[in-house]
Amino acid sequence: MSARKKAGAVYLAVAALVLASWIGNIFVYRGNQLPAGGFLRHYIEAPDSGGSFNLLYVANRQDNRQVASVFVEDVPGLRFYQPAIQTEMRYQKIYRIMAQIDPLGEKSEGEQDPIVIHSVKVQYTDGTSSREDIGEIRIFRQTAPSSGEKSPISSLSSSSSSDGTGTASMTVKRPVTLTGISSAWLPVLGNAFEWQANASGKKLDLPASLTAKQSLTVSYQFHLPEDNPLSMNVYELMLKMTFQEDSGKTYDGTLIAEHVPYPSEAEMHAYVRAQRREKA
Amino acid sequence: MRAAYSRLAWGLALELIDIRIQHFDILPDVLGYLLIMIGLSGIQPQSKLFRVAWGTAGVQLLISIPQLIGRLPSSLSLFPGESSGVNDMIVSNVGTLLDLVMMYGICIGIREKALSAEVCGDLAHMALRVWQAVFGFGAAMLILLPFALNAGLVTGMLFLFFGLGDFIASLWVIALVRKTDRMFAVPDRL
Structure with a gap:
């Protein structure tokens, strides 16, 4: 092969590689673009x-x-x-x-x-x-918070973590029954959200009677791994704890449970693909 | 003729070196391409390849004007999280391609001139080697540039490596022009 033909073949090969690089990269780039914000x-x-x-x-x-x-x-x-x-x-x-x-x-x-x-x-x-x-x-x-003299419980502390867990600790001031814990989003989340109430270290089945000076802990956990499509949703639950005294009077306490997505590149890619399918 | 090669060398140097203050290039490429064109116009009748380089420098000059006033992107971010858009990539790729064509015209033009002189075998050999280096790094940049759309850290490091190689190869072109100037030294006034 002459030098001129050899050089021509090299230029052609480079041109083909440049073209392939453009096509491949634009294909990947487009595949990672949301159809719209x-x-x-x-x-x-x-x-x-x-x-x-x-x-x-x-x-x-x-x-x-x-x-x-x-x-x-x-x-x-x-x-x-x-x-x-x-x-x-x-x-x-x-x-x-x-x-x-x-x-x-x-x-x-x-x-x-x-x-x-x-x-x-x-x-x-x-x-x-x-x-x-x-x-x-x-x-x-x-509404007026159930605190101070009127409330049968006093809040001690609460904490939450970016891993989707949180806890609130309370002290029971006078005998009361914890009748339920509710939020509009509990049915939406299903098994992806779990809460648990403990009194003096024991797990409670509601309704549960609590005695004075007993410590009450309510903890929660979101179960939203990367492969769960719900993990890209934002959740902020006001977990309403309802307490009832023997007289029938009820009091509410609130615990905020929050899930904010911080997606990985793979999770974002899955989200983009879902959006592209939806808008196609 | 000597002044022509000198202008060509200075033009290549200005085009190569970017010193920016607040994104403004104080050694604008416009000046570099203008000097390259002036330099080539003094020697282009000798080779059609010099004429190709002159024309390509002219196109580059036209592109560098909107770049100077910020109407076209003049630099790219090649690292993760700073990836550039498709339009920026196209402008950059066209610029690199035109640079390659211009360098081909200059290097192979000098090679043909040296071969026709018959006494400049070393210069012809050097011109070929310089072109091969410029083409090698330039081709690598052309292939790599679209990866900036999906830039990762490894791609960024590869850009740095080949970009440095491209820079050194361009310095070698300036050395080639200076050597050509010395070998064909004929003062202007003669």
């Missing part, structure tokens, strides 16, 4: 009067269109702050948009309680706007 699914219960929660918005890193502002027309007391980056990934960014809830005031006639929000109005930096589904947010009017 959007909110994750949120299942949140929150109190009014200073309560807050976060909405998470996922967009491709290269998206020029970004969220400028968010609002809910029907709930003027709900104020959303500017988006802040929560997580930066290879192809996407997750933005956190904090919502602050002002006191909702007395319930007017015909108004539902809790207030349920399924979508928000979003204005984008390119001047466009759209209504976006966010899941379901339930905002409860805050």
Whole structure:
């Protein structure tokens, strides 16, 4: 083979490799792009009067269109702050948009309680706007807390961890029965959420009678491994503990249980694939 | 003729070196390509390959103007989390491809000139070696560049390695032009 032909063959081979590199990389790149930015699914219960929660918005890193502002027309007391980056990934960014809830005031006639929000109005930096589904947010009017002299229990401490576990410790001040623990999202989560009540180190079956000075611990755990599609949802549960005295009077205590997704690249890729299938 | 080679060498150096202050290149590529064109225009009648290099430098000059005023991307992020978009990649790939064509014109043009002179075997050999080095690293960059879309740490390190090789090969082109200048030394005024 002459030098000229050899050089030609090398140039052709390089051109083929460059072409293959472009085709392969664009194929992978496109496969990792969301069809459009959007909110994750949120299942949140929150109190009014200073309560807050976060909405998470996922967009491709290269998206020029970004969220400028968010609002809910029907709930003027709900104020959303500017988006802040929560997580930066290879192809996407997750933005956190904090919502602050002002006191909702007395319930007017015909108004539902809790207030349920399924979508928000979003204005984008390119001047466009759209209504976006966010899941379901339930905002409860805050009632007088069952604390102080009236409450049969006193709260000692509570803690939560990013691994989806949390605990609240209380002391029983006078005999009372723990009748139940509830949240609107327990049926949604099913086996993915587990709670347990212990008194003086023993697991309780509800309803359970508690004596004065007994210590009560309520712990929870989310079971949302990466392969569970629910793991990309945001959960904020107000676990309502209902106590009943012998007189029949009831008191509520609340424990917040939270799951915020911090996806791995593989988990985000699975989410992107699901979104692409859904929008196809 | 000497001034032509000198301008060509200075142009290549300016095009190669980027010193940026607040993203502004204080040694803009526009000047580099302009000097390359001026230099090549003094020697291009001798070889059609120099004319190819001159034309390619002209296209590069046109592209570097919007880059200078920020209308086109002039640099890429090649590391995880900073991956660039497809458009940035295309601009960068076209730039690398045009650079390769220009370098081919200069190196192989010098080789043909040296071979035709018959007394410059070393220069012809050097010109071929320089072109092979430029092509090797340039081709590697062309193949690697699209990986910046899906950049990982290993890809970033490979870019650094081949980018450094590309830089050294370009310095070698400047050395080749200087050597050609010395070998065919004919003062301008003659």
